[in-house]
Amino acid sequence: MSIHIPSFDYAEHFRGALQPELVQKLIPRIKQALDTENFEAIAFMGNSGALLAPIVALGLNKTLIMVRKSIRGTHSWRIVEGDKAAKRYIIVDDCVASGKTACIIVKRIKRWSKAECLGVLRINRLLDDSSEKPSLYKNYKSYGALV
Numbered sequence: 001m002s003i004h005i006p007s008f009d010y011a012e013h014f015r016g017a018l019q020p021e022l023v024q025k026l027i028p029r030i031k032q033a034l035d036t037e038n039f040e041a042i043a044f045m046g047n048s049g050a051l052l053a054p055i056v057a058l059g060l061n062k063t064l065i066m067v068r069k070s071i072r073g074t075h076s077w078r079i080v081e082g083d084k085a086a087k088r089y090i091i092v093d094d095c096v097a098s099g100k101t102a103c104i105i106v107k108r109i110k111r112w113s114k115a116e117c118l119g120v121l122r123i124n125r126l127l128d129d130s131s132e133k134p135s136l137y138k139n140y141k142s143y144g145a146l147v
Contacts, residue, residue: 020055026126026134027059033134034060034090039118041065041086045105048094052123056092065089065115067105080112090136091120 010018043065044053050066057064065082068074089109091102106117119136126134 018051020051022127023052023055023123024059026123027056029126030056030121030134031060034121034136037090037118037136039086039088039090041083041089041115043067043082043089043091043105043109043117044093045069045101046093049092052094053092056121056123065109067108080108084113086113086115088116088118090118093120093122094124 008018039062041063042053042057042060044050045067046069053064053066056062063083063086065080065086067080068076068078071077071079091105093101102117102120109115109117119138121134122137
């Protein structure tokens, strides 16, 4: 029996999502950095979020809130699903370019519950710089109006 050696081929922003062991190694740093933040859930949207958020949620013992981009082609009519009792959440995403994804997540969750977004945890930023202290990006709204 031969040993499989992976050879990854993906867009750079999917690095963490398609190599979950890299994200798993970040969990102790993320735990330490978010230790002072009081939140119950991790919110996410899209493919990269769906691959990253559960790893982080399991590592931090948090629940999940999933926000769909669209309900077309899904088995559910719900645009948001997950822990509706959460009062505060953070968004886990691979990166923040325009802030549009974070703004959509916040807007859709506001229609669904009264939970408050504390900020965005940008996973690829941590993968790019192992010396960077994990922190919540709270200025995502400054990149444009809420969608």
